[in-house]
Amino acid sequence: xxxxxxxxxxxxxxxxxxxxxxxxxxxxxxxxxxxxxxxxxxxxxxxxxxxxxxxxxxxxxxxxxxxxxxxxxxxxxxxxxxxxxxxxxxxxxxxxxxxxxxxxxxxxxxxxxxxxxxxxxxxxxxxxxxxxxxxxxxxxxxxxxxxxxxxxxxxxxxxxxxxxxxxxxxxxxxxxxxxxxxxxxxxxxxxxxxxxxxxxxxxxxxxxxxxxxxxxxxxxxxxxxxxxxxxxxxxxxxxxxxxxxxxxxxxxxxxxxxxxxxxxxxxxxxxxxxxxxxxxxxxxxxxxxxxxxxxxxxxxxxxxxxxxxxxxxxxxxxxxxxxxxxxxxxxxxxxxxxxxxxxxxxxxxxxxxxxxxxxxxxxxxxxxxxxxxxxxxxxxxxxxxxxxxxxxxxxxxxxxxxxxxxxxxxxxxxxxxxxxxxxxxxxxxxxxxxxxxxxxxxxxxxxxxxxxxxxxxxxxxxxxxxxxxxxxxxxxxxxxxxxxxxxxxxxxxxxxxxxxxxxxxxxxxxxxxxxxxxxxxxxxxxxxxxxxxxxxxxxxxxxxxxxxxxxxxxxxxxxxxxxxxxxxxxxxxxxxxxxxxxxxxxxxxxxxxxxxxxxxxxxxxxxx
Amino acid sequence: xxxxxxxxxxxxxxxxxxxxxxxxxxxxxxxxxxxxxxxxxxxxxxxxxxxxxxxxxxxxxxxxxxxxxxxxxxxxxxxxxxxxxxxxxxxxxxxxxxxxxxxxxxxxxxxxxxxxxxxxxxxxxxxxxxxxxxxxxxxxxxxxxxxxxxxxxx
Numbered sequence: 001x002x003x004x005x006x007x008x009x010x011x012x013x014x015x016x017x018x019x020x021x022x023x024x025x026x027x028x029x030x031x032x033x034x035x036x037x038x039x040x041x042x043x044x045x046x047x048x049x050x051x052x053x054x055x056x057x058x059x060x061x062x063x064x065x066x067x068x069x070x071x072x073x074x075x076x077x078x079x080x081x082x083x084x085x086x087x088x089x090x091x092x093x094x095x096x097x098x099x100x101x102x103x104x105x106x107x108x109x110x111x112x113x114x115x116x117x118x119x120x121x122x123x124x125x126x127x128x129x130x131x132x133x134x135x136x137x138x139x140x141x142x143x144x145x146x147x148x149x150x151x152x153x154x155x156x157x158x159x160x161x162x163x164x165x166x167x168x169x170x171x172x173x174x175x176x177x178x179x180x181x182x183x184x185x186x187x188x189x190x191x192x193x194x195x196x197x198x199x200x201x202x203x204x205x206x207x208x209x210x211x212x213x214x215x216x217x218x219x220x221x222x223x224x225x226x227x228x229x230x231x232x233x234x235x236x237x238x239x240x241x242x243x244x245x246x247x248x249x250x251x252x253x254x255x256x257x258x259x260x261x262x263x264x265x266x267x268x269x270x271x272x273x274x275x276x277x278x279x280x281x282x283x284x285x286x287x288x289x290x291x292x293x294x295x296x297x298x299x300x301x302x303x304x305x306x307x308x309x310x311x312x313x314x315x316x317x318x319x320x321x322x323x324x325x326x327x328x329x330x331x332x333x334x335x336x337x338x339x340x341x342x343x344x345x346x347x348x349x350x351x352x353x354x355x356x357x358x359x360x361x362x363x364x365x366x367x368x369x370x371x372x373x374x375x376x377x378x379x380x381x382x383x384x385x386x387x388x389x390x391x392x393x394x395x396x397x398x399x400x401x402x403x404x405x406x407x408x409x410x411x412x413x414x415x416x417x418x419x420x421x422x423x424x425x426x427x428x429x430x431x432x433x434x435x436x437x438x439x440x441x442x443x444x445x446x447x448x449x450x451x452x453x454x455x456x457x458x459x460x461x462x463x464x465x466x467x468x469x470x471x472x473x474x475x476x477x478x479x480x481x482x483x484x485x486x487x488x489x490x491x492x493x494x495x496x497x498x499x500x501x502x503x504x505x506x507x508x509x510x511x512x513x514x515x516x517x518x519x520x521x522x523x524x525x526x527x528x529x530x531x532x533x534x535x536x537x538x539x540x541x542x543x544x545x546x547x548x549x550x551x552x553x554x555x556x557x558x559x560x561x562x563x564x565x566x567x568x569x570x571x572x573x574x575x576x577x578x579x580x581x582x583x584x585x586x587x588x589x590x591x592x593x594x595x596x597x598x599x600x601x602x603x604x605x606x607x608x
Numbered sequence: 609x610x611x612x613x614x615x616x617x618x619x620x621x622x623x624x625x626x627x628x629x630x631x632x633x634x635x636x637x638x639x640x641x642x643x644x645x646x647x648x649x650x651x652x653x654x655x656x657x658x659x660x661x662x663x664x665x666x667x668x669x670x671x672x673x674x675x676x677x678x679x680x681x682x683x684x685x686x687x688x689x690x691x692x693x694x695x696x697x698x699x700x701x702x703x704x705x706x707x708x709x710x711x712x713x714x715x716x717x718x719x720x721x722x723x724x725x726x727x728x729x730x731x732x733x734x735x736x737x738x739x740x741x742x743x744x745x746x747x748x749x750x751x752x753x754x755x756x757x758x759x760x761x762x
Contacts (some may be wrong), residue, residue, distance in 0.1 A: 212676040432625050493673075494728030497699045506661060510676070510719045527705075566725040 013054070017046050017291075021283050036137060036286050036345065037378050039260040043290020054290045059185070059353045065288055066350040070165075071238035071252040072231060076274040077162050078256020080139075081155075086257065088532055092328040096321065096338075097132075097164035098194075103320040104312070104342075105131035105171055105384035111311035112369070115304035122366075125175040127601035128310060129352050129366060130373045132168030132216045134345025135161040135253070136282060137378065141343065141385050151540055152532060153334050156343050158326075162163040165347050166247030180360050201247030202254050206239035209258025218264050226266035227273030230259065244295045249347075263415055263471075268407040285346045289371070292353075298368045312373060313380065316366050317342035329531060331543050333392040340388045344377040375603040384546035393543070403480060408466075415473060418442065420466040423459045429480045430461055439477060495550065495563030500525035507564065514545025524549065530560040541565075609722045611730060612712070612754045614683035618670060619643055620746040620753075621688040623718045624707070629696050633659070633673060636688060644684045644711075650677060651668045651711065665698025674710040684711045687753060691739065706731060706740060733740050 046052030109127025114120060116126075138161040149157075174190055187263040189506035214235045221229060237255045242248035264270070298305075318339040325335050344429055352370035355363035381388075406420035423429055434456050438445055441453035446466040459465050469477050505520035506515065519527055528536040529550055536559050540551045546566075551558035621639060626632035633655045641648035654675035658664065665671040686709040693703035708727050712720035730736055736752060743749045 003702065487637060494666040494670075494725075494732050496664060496672075497701075502661060509660070510658070511721055529748060563699075566721050567730060 013046070013052075017052075017287055018040055018280075018283050019243060021287055023582075026336075036382070037375070039283050040285035040290040040375065040378075043287040044293060045290075045294065046287075047291045047293065049295045054291065059356045062288055063350065063357060065351050066285055066346065066353070067238070067242070067248070068235060069285040070136060070275075070347060070350065071235055071248060072163060072281045073139070073278050073285075074165075074249055074252040075231075075234035075256040076278045077135055077139045077158065077252045078258075079260035079274060081158060081162070081257055081260060083257070083261040084537060085151065085155045086159055088537075089152060089159050092158035092325055092330070093156045093163065095324045095328075096160045098167055099142070100160070100320040100324045101131045101164050101167040101171070103323060104316045105133070106382060107167070107316035107319060108312045109307060111308050111316070112304075114371075115307045116301075121175060121179045122362075125172065125179060125355070126308065126366060126369055127316075127566065128168060128171035128175055128343050129346045129370050130308075130346075131171065132164040132347055133157075133342050134347045134374075135163040135165065135249075136285070136347070137161075137345035137382070138341065140282065141382060149389060150334070150394050150543075151537065153330075153337060157338060161343075162253040163250060165196065165249040165490075166201055168347070169247065169249065169349060170194050172354055176355055176358055176360060178416065179355075180358060191204075197245065197247045199213075199249060201241050201250035204241045204246055205237060205251035205254025208240075208251065209255035212237075212259055213262045213264055214254060216259075217263075223266070223269075227270045228275075231268045231274065231277055250597075257452075285350075289346065289349045291369070297364060298372060301365060301368050302372060304368045308369060308374060309373040309376035313342065320389050329507050333543075334394055337388055337392040337394045340381055340392075341385060342377070343381055343385075348374050353378055354503055383570045405474070405481075406464075406466075415471050417471050418466065418468055419474065419477070420464055421477075422582065423461055423463045423465055423481065425461045427481050429459065431464075438470055438473060442466045443467055479573060493565050495565050497552075498524055498549075498562050498564060499562045500528075500553075500558065500562060508544070511547060511564075511566075513547055519538045524562045525559045528562070529557075609719070609726050610745055610754065611634070611685065613725060614723055615673070615685035615687060615750070615753065617747065617750045619684075619686040620750045621741070622746045622749060623691045625691055626694055627692075628647075628694055629659070631655075631680065632688075632690060632694055632696075632707065636673065636686060637686070637705065640684065640686050640709060640711065641667070642752060644680070645709070646677060646679055646684070648746060650679065655709070663697040665696035665704050666732070667700040667731075668734075668737065669702050670693075670706045670708075670737065671691060671696045671698065671704045672708045672710060672724065672731070674712070674728055675713050676712050676716065677711075677718065678714045680713045682713060683719060685709065685723070685727070685743040687749065689749065706737060719754065731749050747753050 003130065008214065021039045046054055047324055048055045049209035071299055090219060105124065107127070108130060109120075109124035113120060116123065118126075123505035135158075137384050138157055142149065170190075170193060174193065195534045205347075215233075216226060218231065234252055234255055238248040238252040240248075241251035244339040247266060259270075262415070318336075321335050321339040321342070324339065337582040348370050349367070355366045386395075401434050408418040408420070410416070410418055421429075443466045444451045444453060444456035444459065445466075446456060446460065449556045456463070467477070501523050503520070504515055504524060507524070508515040508520060519530070522530065527549070528542060531542045536551050536554055536557060538551060540554075542549050550563045551559040551563055552563055619640075624632065624635055624639075624678045626650050633650055637648050637652035637655060640646065640651050654677050655673045658673065658675040663671070688707045688709070690705045690707060696704035698704060709733060710720075710723060710727060713725070716723075730753065739752045740749055743752055743755040
């Protein structure tokens with residue numbers, strides 16, 4: 001009976017903690033606290049130093065749950081990444097995920113040696129533990145934060161965070177081996193191990209993803225089981241890779257990529273299930289980590305750990321980003337932003353449990369330092385990510401609209417989707433009425449009645465329209481049904497059209513734009529190809545200093561037509577300080593009055 | 609930068625007569641020359657050259673022909689409502705009836721861009737364009753154009 005009671009009590013406690021975490025998200029969004037910190041806080045409150053007083057020291061269980069959570073989060077991240085996006089940033093993200101991790105680990109390691117007075121190996125181990133950006137956190141903050149970044153910047157960050165864990169994991173494992181006096185490790189061995197882990201991981205992920213797609217499309221599973229099957233399969237892929245010594249993290253991410261980029265039955269329900277699952281994983285991961293940490297033990301290392309975090313954020317990450325990305329022609333502002341989004345998260349804390357698990361002496365310190373670094377990173381960087389994006393101009397000024405799209409699963413694997421939208425007033429669809437030719441109207445729901453498109457005629461506000469549309473063009477259809485409002489200042493911006501074949505120099509001269517001397521001789525199309533790694537997409541933007549070029553009519557990845565947006569400098573008007581604006585306004589009023597007078601003489605029926 | 613910085617009440621033409629884009633540019637150059645003292649021929653050539661790079665029609669019946677002129681001492685703006693909308697080779701293919709001409713000195717740099725951005729922003733506002741289209745005379749048009757500047761900056 002005792003055992004049963006214990007099990008029930010544990011369950012009650014765990015579920016209640018998660019519930020508190022979810023409910024606190026309301027408060028979090030109000031105060032702008034990064035929500036992951038809230039989960040961490042809930043865990044800490046429940047833990048041994050908080051009112052909860054639960055003593056939880058099970059590193060093994062944390063490792064187990066942590067791996068599963070991170071695998072699911074990575075799989076979900078892959079599921080939502082388009083293949084074209086990956087292709088366009090493979091170079092920069094790949095270098096950042098490999099060389100960047102090494103550089104970050106080395107510089108942070110040096111700081112750890114300095115501040116903790118440790119030997120090189122343990123110091124570098126600390127560097128390695130916090131070297132990788134955290135996919136869970138990056139995906140989460142970039143996607144849930146309502147932040148829309150320039151595609152290349154956002155994609156680089158996402159792909160980097162999805163692929164750099166294997167390198168950090170490997171570095172950590174190798175350093176733990178050395179530290180615990182394992183067999184002598186030479187450089188060739190390490191390089192070989194990295195290559196083997198990464199390529200095997202990618203291979204397993206690729207094969208697993210293909211297998212998953214095959215099974216989903218061929219077997220007739222009961223409807224509700226598709227998402228369950230996908231998530232379990234993702235865990236199998238992850239665990240299989242880990243068991244045979246490959247990178248499970250990379251495998252889970254790649255498997256997600258494959259599934260997300262092929263026509264798959266029940267994709268809509270899989271994706272929405274994973275939305276929820278990812279949330280639960282974040283909650284579980286961070287609450288557990290909060291529970292595991294003992295604030296009492298952290299205090300002695302707090303000062304040096306904060307110093308390490310400062311070096312990581314202010315020196316190591318920017319240095320790595322600058323060295324890795326300069327060859328890829330990112331602008332200075334873009335690199336500044338990418339440096340700032342070197343978010344650390346669960347993966348680091350999770351890696352920090354490895355020394356303890358392998359029974360290293362004094363292992364506790366790794367966990368405590370990593371914990372402080374992660375909390376510092378989440379607090380400082382996580383909190384300011386929106387501000388940084390606007391400040392550096394990498395946030396889009398007219399982000400893709402939020403739209404209420406209903407997805408209906410079609411049997412088989414078609415490259416088309418059945419989607420429904422409510423027709424809202426002040427949306428382009430309500431104004432224009434005629435649909436693009438690639439959209440097939442299927443049915444209309446009007447005032448509780450189901451009508452065929454022919455009976456219904458043009459859509460009216462409050463109708464629900466259901467359409468068959470090519471999957472690749474859904475984003476464009478979204479824009480069609482999103483409210484853009486008549487009077488909003490951030491409606492689509494004025495663009496001056498320029499043909500893709502025009503020389504960049506001619507446009508730059510006309511407006512005094514900031515273009516590199518090697519770029520002046522290129523055509524607009526070539527400039528897009530150059531800056532976007534040969535894979536520009538519709539609505540991609542490139543920064544020309546005080547203006548932005550936006551790609552249109554992209555055919556075969558060549559930009560046929562570009563629009564020049566002049567309103568590129570964010571907050572151009574808002575920058576004026578209050579008093580000056582007031583004075584300006586007063587002057588305007590004066591001028592107006594004078595003009596009224598002047599005109600009144602010539603034009604009797606002037607102003608009302 | 610409020611529009612009144614470079615648009616005077618006299619530089620508003622409530623009903624310009626033109627049958628095509630070239631004629632409209634000619635008319636605009638003539639009016640601009642009369643008001644600013646800049647040579648008409650240079651104005652016309654500058655505008656025409658800019659149109660050769662790409663139409664300055666920004667859609668929804670609006671065009672912002674512009675260019676730089678060495679002889680211009682400062683930014684100069686001129687607004688015209690065209691009696692019968694004309695084809696301006698705009699992207700959306702809609703005929704144009706609201707035209708804002710902007711000429712900048714060769715060395716205007718950032719001011720040129722800011723002024724253009726401001727004009728574009730004001731004219732993209734559907735509530736403004738509908739008022740401009742229904743306004744009765746030059747004074748009313750001028751008031752609409754400059755009032756927007758005030759409310760937008762606030």
